[in-house]
Amino acid sequence: MKLDAVKRLLMIPGPTMVPPEVLNAMAMPVIGHRTKDYSSLLEDTVEKLKKVFMTENDTFLITGSGTAAMDMAISNIIKRGDKVLNIITGNFGERFANIVNAYKGEAVKLNIEWGDMADPEAVKEILDKHDDIKAVTVVHNETSTGARNPIKEIGEVVKDYNALYIVDTVSSLGGDYVNVDKFNIDICVTGSQKCLAAPPGLSAITVSEKAWEVIKKNDDKVGFYLDLLAYKKYYEEKRQTPYTPSVNLTYAMNVALDLVLEEGIENRVKRHERLAKATRAALEAMGIELFAKERARSVTVTSAKYPEGIEDSKFRGILSNKYNIVVAGGQKHLAGKIFRIGHMGICGEKEVLATLACVELALKELGFEVKESGVEVAKDVLLEE
Numbered sequence: 001m002k003l004d005a006v007k008r009l010l011m012i013p014g015p016t017m018v019p020p021e022v023l024n025a026m027a028m029p030v031i032g033h034r035t036k037d038y039s040s041l042l043e044d045t046v047e048k049l050k051k052v053f054m055t056e057n058d059t060f061l062i063t064g065s066g067t068a069a070m071d072m073a074i075s076n077i078i079k080r081g082d083k084v085l086n087i088i089t090g091n092f093g094e095r096f097a098n099i100v101n102a103y104k105g106e107a108v109k110l111n112i113e114w115g116d117m118a119d120p121e122a123v124k125e126i127l128d129k130h131d132d133i134k135a136v137t138v139v140h141n142e143t144s145t146g147a148r149n150p151i152k153e154i155g156e157v158v159k160d161y162n163a164l165y166i167v168d169t170v171s172s173l174g175g176d177y178v179n180v181d182k183f184n185i186d187i188c189v190t191g192s193q194k195c196l197a198a199p200p201g202l203s204a205i206t207v208s209e210k211a212w213e214v215i216k217k218n219d220d221k222v223g224f225y226l227d228l229l230a231y232k233k234y235y236e237e238k239r240q241t242p243y244t245p246s247v248n249l250t251y252a253m254n255v256a257l258d259l260v261l262e263e264g265i266e267n268r269v270k271r272h273e274r275l276a277k278a279t280r281a282a283l284e285a286m287g288i289e290l291f292a293k294e295r296a297r298s299v300t301v302t303s304a305k306y307p308e309g310i311e312d313s314k315f316r317g318i319l320s321n322k323y324n325i326v327v328a329g330g331q332k333h334l335a336g337k338i339f340r341i342g343h344m345g346i347c348g349e350k351e352v353l354a355t356l357a358c359v360e361l362a363l364k365e366l367g368f369e370v371k372e373s374g375v376e377v378a379k380d381v382l383l384e385e
């Protein structure tokens with residue numbers, strides 16, 4: 001492997017850069033997963049996760065990426081023909097609908113223009129029209145568009161209905177404000193490799209009492225590996241997982257969560273807000289149009305439109321080959337049209353300033369007339385905030 005990776009700035013919206021103490025934790029010896037040592041590691045990790053999720057609800061650590069937790073959220077609550085309202089503001093919102101269809105449920109889609117957010121009133125209208133909706137899914141931070149949804153306000157709506165409230169906080173937990181209990185979230189999912197700055201491969205899920213009622217009554221569900229009742233039984237009886245977990249990733253997650261809690265959630269969210277503000281201001285100063293609507297802009301990832309004549313592969317190629325900085329392109333119909341800068345996890349001022357400076361150099365190299373120095377404007381924002 002090229003050792004360049006050590007010096008690389010990974011400015012994509014996940015996986016994100018992992019601090020050395022988290023990476024080192026993975027070098028601890030492999031231990032049996034049916035031992036007291038693993039049980040106490042797991043319990044400690046789950047207790048820390050609950051603090052970060054801000055919940056008293058049952059919480060489980062899953063070996064598998066964020067999508068495994070999304071899959072688990074759906075497969076345990078529905079059976080053939082069950083209706084789920086999927087709020088779709090981008091690629092990950094769409095993924096929930098695909099999972100519902102995969103389990104032979106019926107996805108009722110609320111499609112919102114990509115780059116914007118859902119209106120809680122629109123959710124209420126659909127819930128009033130269909131009284132048999134079993135759950136509502138929403139993605140807090142839509143990583144594909146750089147827009148976020150008002151999950152607190154949507155939670156205020158959903159709590160008055162029978163439907164369960166399922167929220168994907170994969171690219172927001174540990175970077176943006178999430179409070180599972182206050183936001184009335186029945187099932188909340190997250191992943192290790194985004195704002196939590198742990199390596200990829202783990203995810204987590206929280207389950208409310210209201211959700212357990214539905215899960216226990218679901219007598220015709222499909223699926224085996226991600227059966228929540230099995231996870232509950234093993235955890236309650238032995239502080240274990242039903243199948244072999246990634247022991248070494250659990251060590252890493254535990255240390256990553258320590259770092260989140262040491263910094264404090266409030267401070268961490270403020271850091272992300274500050275970096276987002278500097279990034280947006282810099283891009284706009286350079287003459288680059290932001291993609292997400294102003295009212296919906298994410299604090300963990302910034303999306304921007306390519307100006308006329310700037311080709312995605314050339315722009316990101318210069319950033320990567322010449323400057324060793326990796327940013328993301330667009331997904332689905334946004335491929336070639338936007339680029340995305342992830343400023344999540346352990347990202348700080350120097351990473352953001354270096355990225356913005358090199359974005360400016362790459363744009364100039366490709367012939368774009370930069371209006372004003374983005375770095376200067378970003379510095380002013382960072383000094384103010």
Ligand SMILES: *Cc1c(COP(=O)(O)O)cnc(C)c1O
Pocket residue numbers: 014065066067068092139141142143168169170171191
């Ligand atoms: C990254 C991400 C996921 C999960 O993707 P995996 O590749 O399975 O980890 C889900 N939702 C959102 C919003 C994401 O950003």
